[in-house]
Amino acid sequence: GKWSLLGQSFGGFCITRYLTVAPGGVKEAFLTGGLPPLVGEPDAALPTYRKVLDRVVAQNKKFYKRFPGDVAVVKDIARFLAAAAGGGVAMPSGGRLSARGLQALGFSWLGTAGGMESLHYLLEKAWEVPGESLSYAFLRGVENVHAFDTNPIYAVLHESIYCNGGGASAWSAERAITERWAGEFDPVEAAADPDPARPVLFTGEMVFPFYFDDMPQLTPLKPAAEILAAKADWRQLYDVAALHANEVPVACASYFEDMFVDFDLAHATAEAIGGSRVWVTSEYMHSGVREDGARILKKLIEMARNEEPLR
Numbered sequence: 627g628k629w630s631l632l633g634q635s636f637g638g639f640c641i642t643r644y645l646t647v648a649p650g651g652v653k654e655a656f657l658t659g660g661l662p663p664l665v666g667e668p669d670a671a672l673p674t675y676r677k678v679l680d681r682v683v684a685q686n687k688k689f690y691k692r693f694p695g696d697v698a699v700v701k702d703i704a705r706f707l708a709a710a711a712g713g714g715v716a717m718p719s720g721g722r723l724s725a726r727g728l729q730a731l732g733f734s735w736l737g738t739a740g741g742m743e744s745l746h747y748l749l750e751k752a753w754e755v756p757g758e759s760l761s762y763a764f765l766r767g768v769e770n771v772h773a774f775d776t777n778p779i780y781a782v783l784h785e786s787i788y789c790n791g792g793g794a795s796a797w798s799a800e801r802a803i804t805e806r807w808a809g810e811f812d813p814v815e816a817a818a819d820p821d822p823a824r825p826v827l828f829t830g831e832m833v834f835p836f837y838f839d840d841m842p843q844l845t846p847l848k849p850a851a852e853i854l855a856a857k858a859d860w861r862q863l864y865d866v867a868a869l870h871a872n873e874v875p876v877a878c879a880s881y882f883e884d885m886f887v888d889f890d891l892a893h894a895t896a897e898a899i900g901g902s903r904v905w906v907t908s909e910y911m912h913s914g915v916r917e918d919g920a921r922i923l924k925k926l927i928e929m930a931r932n933e934e935p936l937r
Contacts, residue, residue: 628653632923633660634915635886638878639787639863645899646865649874656926657878658915663891665864665898668792671785675802675832677888682830683810685736685885690825693746697825703752703760704728704817704826718766720842725813725826727840731771732828737885738913745828775843782844782851784833791862797855799832831886872900877929879915879922882908903929 630653633641638660644652663677664670690697704725707714714724731748735741748768754761774781785795803811816826838848876899880892889906896904905925907914915922928934 630654630656632656632658634658635660635912636787638662642869642895642899643863645872645874645876646863646868649868649872652874654875654927654930655877656923656930657876658922658926659879659881659884659887659912661878661880661887661892661895662864663788663888663895665790665869665895666866668790668862670790670792671788671795671798672801674788674888674891675799676805677891678830678832678885679802679806681883681885681888682732682736683827684883685732685742685830686825686827689736689742689745689828692742694822696746696749697822699749699752700728700826701817702757703749704813706757706760708814708817714840715760715765717769718762719769721845722840723760723765723768724836724840725817726834726836727768729811729813729826729829730834730837731768732830733771734831735771736828736830737911739911739917741911741913772841774837774841778844778847781833781837782847782854786854786857786860789857789860790864791860794856794858795854797835800834803829803832803834866898869899872902874901875930876902877926878902878904879910879926880904880906881910881912881914882906884912886912905929 628651631641631644633639633655638657639662641655641657641660642662642665645655663674667673707723707725707728712722714722714727717723731745735745748764751761752764753759785798788798789795808815811827811829813826816824838844838851878896880889880896882889884892893904896902910917910922
């Protein structure tokens with residue numbers, strides 16, 4: 627029989643692959659925050675991260691508008707880390723926290739429901755002695771932000787999901803942020819700037835090479851990560867002609883302010899999939915299916931099965 631498929635985030639990328647190569651096995655498909663970007667581009671990683679960085683900056687602005695006092699808090703921590711021996715401090719489970727590691731606290735928290743509040747509450751307990759030592763609770767909380775100890779493949783394979791038959795990913799997130807480093811994303815430069823309008827910007831769902839140096843759970847995997855970053859013979863994932871010819875009912879929830887999957891790129895992909903219907907909403911972030919999964923899935927089922935009025 628045929629399958630009804632539900633794909634959240636990367637799960638939607640997988641469904642789009644199925645629609646390219648095996649649509650005959652799919653009865654209907656529901657995508658939540660999971661329309662892959664630039665399906666017609668062989669080298670999608672770098673342009674994707676360039677677009678996503680705009681979303682990351684927007685989320686930073688929201689965070690600091692909600693918690694304006696955190697501008698000074700984050701700058702103080704960044705200055706402390708930059709001035710420490712070796713450019714960082716030791717973490718409870720090993721490894722090191724640098725100013726760039728501090729930025730990485732935005733990995734998921736900037737783009738999920740309640741995440742900004744969680745980030746703010748963690749920053750509230752940053753200091754054991756202000757200006758002299760960071761608290762154990764803070765450092766342990768920083769470690770808990772990333773689940774790479776249980777999900778290392780997430781880090782190692784992350785950029786390869788954008789490789790669509792072109793060249794190597796070649797640490798695309800690092801290359802994209804480097805283009806905007808001076809005057810924007812450099813945390814040391816921002817921390818030294820007394821202007822409160824120039825905060826230290828957090829980064830988003832991106833995996834940088836320094837993770838494999840500073841995070842002990844990833845350090846043994848650095849050689850594998852380097853090999854995958856240099857791999858240039860990826861197979862083509864998507865066939866735009868096949869997607870245009872799609873006859874499988876497809877319904878997508880696309881989140882207007884999604885930090886993980888750029889809305890503009892997602893919209894272009896939806897237009898490339900024949901017969902797809904899209905529910906665009908700003909009610910949810912990327913974590914919408916976790917917040918209100920029953921409502922979202924019910925909506926998509928009704929859309930795919932033509933059980934709701936056409937709008």
